Amino acid sequence: MTDTVGGVIAIGPVQLALATLFVVFVGVVSIRLSLGITKDLAWATARTYVQLLALGYVLRWVFRIDSPWLVVGLIVLMVLVATRILVRRSPDAPPGIFSGAFISMALTGFIVTFAVTGVIVQVDPWYLPQYVIPLAGMVVGNSMNGIALSLERVFSDLDAHDGEVLALLALGATPWEAAHGAIRGALRAGLIPTINSMAAAGIVFIPGMMSGQILAGADPVTATGYQIVVMLMVAAATALGSVVALLLTYRRRFSADGVYLEKGYRPDAR
Amino acid sequence: MPGDAGEVRVLDGVCFSLAAGEITDIVGPSGSGKTTLLRALARLLPGVSGELLLDGVPADRVLASTWRSQVALLPQKPAIVDGDVRANLLLPWTLKVRHGQTPPDTEHLDDALLGVALADIALDRDAARLSVGQQARVALLRVLLTRPRVLLLDEPDAALDDASSEAVAALTRLFVEGGGAVARVRHRRADGLAGRRMCLQAGHLDAEVKAS
Numbered sequence: 106m107t108d109t110v111g112g113v114i115a116i117g118p119v120q121l122a123l124a125t126l127f128v129v130f131v132g133v134v135s136i137r138l139s140l141g142i143t144k145d146l147a148w149a150t151a152r153t154y155v156q157l158l159a160l161g162y163v164l165r166w167v168f169r170i171d172s173p174w175l176v177v178g179l180i181v182l183m184v185l186v187a188t189r190i191l192v193r194r195s196p197d198a199p200p201g202i203f204s205g206a207f208i209s210m211a212l213t214g215f216i217v218t219f220a221v222t223g224v225i226v227q228v229d230p231w232y233l234p235q236y237v238i239p240l241a242g243m244v245v246g247n248s249m250n251g252i253a254l255s256l257e258r259v260f261s262d263l264d265a266h267d268g269e270v271l272a273l274l275a276l277g278a279t280p281w282e283a284a285h286g287a288i289r290g291a292l293r294a295g296l297i298p299t300i301n302s303m304a305a306a307g308i309v310f311i312p313g314m315m316s317g318q319i320l321a322g323a324d325p326v327t328a329t330g331y332q333i334v335v336m337l338m339v340a341a342a343t344a345l346g347s348v349v350a351l352l353l354t355y356r357r358r359f360s361a362d363g364v365y366l367e368k369g370y371r372p373d374a375r
Numbered sequence: 376m377p378g379d380a381g382e383v384r385v386l387d388g389v390c391f392s393l394a395a396g397e398i399t400d401i402v403g404p405s406g407s408g409k410t411t412l413l414r415a416l417a418r419l420l421p422g423v424s425g426e427l428l429l430d431g432v433p434a435d436r437v438l439a440s441t442w443r444s445q446v447a448l449l450p451q452k453p454a455i456v457d458g459d460v461r462a463n464l465l466l467p468w469t470l471k472v473r474h475g476q477t478p479p480d481t482e483h484l485d486d487a488l489l490g491v492a493l494a495d496i497a498l499d500r501d502a503a504r505l506s507v508g509q510q511a512r513v514a515l516l517r518v519l520l521t522r523p524r525v526l527l528l529d530e531p532d533a534a535l536d537d538a539s540s541e542a543v544a545a546l547t548r549l550f551v552e553g554g555g556a557v558a559r560v561r562h563r564r565a566d567g568l569a570g571r572r573m574c575l576q577a578g579h580l581d582a583e584v585k586a587s
Contacts, residue, residue, distance in 0.1 A: 272454030272514070275417055276521065277444035277472035286456075360421040362439045370421045 113321050125150065164238065173232040180218070180241045184210045187249040194253045197260040198354065199371075205353030209252060213346035214245045221338050243314070243335060244342045247299065251343030252350045255295030259351055262287040263358055263365065270365045280359040288351050295347040299340050306336060386412055387578035389425075393525060393556040398547065398568050401560050403575035409560040410451065412575060413527040416558065417448035429524065440472040447523035451530045451560075453507070453514035460488075460505070461498040463513055467521045479520055487516050490549075492542040508535045515543060519550060526550060528559045544568055 128150050135143045167175055188207040195202065218241040222228045228236045263270060263284060273283040306312050311319070314335050318328035358366055386408050393399055401409050414420040416427065418439050427434035427442075434442050444467075455463055461484065468478035479487070481498065488494055491512040496505065502513065511534050518526065528547070532540035544566055551557055559569065574581050 268450060268452045269454040269456065271419065271450050273466075273470075274419060275443055275448040275450060276467045276470060276518070277440045278470050279440055279472075282470055362418060362421070364419050364421045364439075366421055 121154075164234075167238065168234050171234065173230070176232040176234050176237055179238060180214055180245070181211070183242060183245045184214050187245050191249050191253045191256070195256045195260070197264065198256050199260070199357040199366075201357055202256065202354045205357075206252065206256070206350055209346050209349035209353060210245060210248060212349055213248045213342045214241060217244045217248075217338055217342040217345065221334060225334055240335070240338070243339060247339040248342040248346035251295040251299060252346045254298070255291040255347040255351055256354060258294040259284070259287050259291035259355060260358065262290055263355075264368065267365060267367050271367075274363065274365060280356055280363050280365070283365065284355045284358075288355060291351060292344075292347055296340075296344055299343045303336055303340060306332070312336065386415065386423075389575075389578070389580045391573065391580055391582075393558055394570075395524075395554050395556050396551055397570040398551055398557040398559060399571045399573060400565070400569035401558060401573050401575055401580075402562075405562075407575045408578065409575050410529055412580075413448055413529050413558065413560060416525075416527055417446050418442050419448060438472075440470075444472050444521060445523050446525040446527065447518045447521065448527040449515055449518050449529060449531060451533065453510040453534075455502045455505070455510050455513065458502060459499045460496055460502050460513060463502045464498075464517050464520060466517060473521070484520075487520060490542070490546055491516055492539055508539050511535060512539060512543065515546065519546060523555070525556045525558070528557065530560055530562060532561070532563060540566075 128146060132143050132146055135141070135146065167179065184207065188203060188210055191206050191210070192198070192203050218237060219231070221240055222233070222236050223231055226236060266287065269286075270283045274280075302312075312332050312335075315325075315328045315332040318331060319325055360366060364370075389412065391399075401412065403409055411420060415423045415425065418427070418434060429442070429445060456466060461481075464484055464487070465478050467473055468476060484498055485494075488496055488498075493509060493512055493516075496509065496513075502510065505513065511531070515528075515531060526547070531547070532543050535543060540563070547557055547559075548568055565572070571582065
């Protein structure tokens with residue numbers, strides 16, 4: 106019943122079906138107790154199947170084709186999708202933040218990923234898909250979460266403290282000076298999950314990538330090295346991405362004359 | 376001016392001047408746009424069109440931040456930042472617009488607190504723990520210390536008891552005697568300070584009473 110591929114116990118259709126039984130069980134419980142999560146659960150399970158299977162086949166194909174253009178194109182696609190999710194998750198943000206969010210995600214996605222693969226891991230060739238794509242995925246995914254938190258926070262904070270912003274502007278403050286407190290708070294908010302997971306790593310949980318490598322038969326100490334690199338990389342990407350995204354977007358809540366656009370003064374109110 | 380309900384004209388054809396050394400009270404029913412008018416004068420109203428001059432110089436000739444440091448609006452809600460009273464009073468000097476100017480020293484600040492009946496408030500007191508009335512006076516003091524040319528007060532004594540509103544009135548008078556111009560939005564009974572009262576109604580401003 107078990108096949109091994111390269112020392113790893115392979116997951117086949119039977120194993121997948123067995124794993125799905127867990128979810129079916131939860132679904133039955135949900136129906137019995139009318140918890141109302143059955144539909145969401147079924148949908149999420151279906152999406153997991155489709156998306157991850159598709160990913161597996163796409164990656165297999167990308168690894169075989171082995172083209173730098175394809176790798177770069179795939180990262181751009183990841184950034185685009187992440188930007189869309191991010192903008193949708195920031196309902197309080199002013200319209201037109203897409204470009205700022207995209208630039209910040211693309212900058213961090215490329216700089217941090219290639220800094221790690223080129224300088225630290227030194228893969229050869231520089232675009233080696235087995236390394237570049239998973240690392241880029243982690244950079245983009247994590248910085249997306251951080252940036253989304255930062256943007257959500259900065260604009261809700263500015264609205265919550267619009268009286269203070271007005272008073273600062275009335276004293277002659279520039280938009281940057283008036284928004285500085287909110288930007289600082291937003292940066293902290295964006296970084297906290299990353300910092301928390303760094304603090305808890307290895308004590309509370311085995312980080313995902315390290316678990317994966319260990320399951321794939323890697324030596325735990327080798328896996329540790331990669332995990333440390335990845336965690337630092339994610340922290341750097343989150344911080345850099347949040348700073349760039351905040352700098353590129355906060356000004357959109359101010360008029361050209363530097364007036365904060367309070368809720369009643371937004372021509373494009375959403 | 377554009378608002379959340381499309382194009383709304385809150386102020387229409389308002390034309391007047393403020394004289395140095397005079398206090399002008401702006402009265403009118405609530406919702407008539409008195410606060411909006413003050414914000415427009417301080418260039419703190421988005422999407423407004425009109426002409427503003429200070430000493431004959433058009434507003435668009437100077438930076439918005441410079442204009443606002445000379446035509447100072449004190450919003451109705453006192454905005455107190457984290458930190459002690461000193462940090463709040465010195466806040467304006469942390470801004471780029473006052474780069475190179477010397478902030479007032481401790482002695483000056485203590486004297487200033489005395490002037491708004493806050494002599495018992497130590498400069499290192501946490502500003503967040505002051506009462507609303509005390510905070511309002513700290514906010515007024517903060518603006519006055521920056522020595523603007525024009526002071527726009529939005530209900531400066533709405534949250535104050537009689538004694539402290541007298542202190543605010545005295546400070547306002549002192550500012551005017553020093554050559555400043557003041558526009559006040561007030562709901563309380565006339566306090567005899569204003570040389571002029573204007574009534575804002577349906578977007579129009581009318582000289583209501585010519586006093587002394």
